[in-house]
Amino acid sequence: MITIRCAKCKTKLFRYLKIGKGQVRHLWPSRIQEDNSIHDGNMIKCPCGNEIGKDEQKYINLKRSAFTHTGRKFG
């Protein structure tokens, strides 16, 4: 489980089950355990206003520079 935080204000935005190696670029909705983000249309934002990513229906496409993540990956 990894924790995804806003790069600007460090608010905890998602708890996410990351499977496999590599960068965190997409969030698959079925693996999101906790979602504190703001869904503004198809934009995903932090409560501080920082744009975190875009909802592409099947997954959330994250903006690389907008977030940080910590925690252990699986697989």
Ligand SMILES: [Zn+2]
């Ligand atoms: Zn923020």
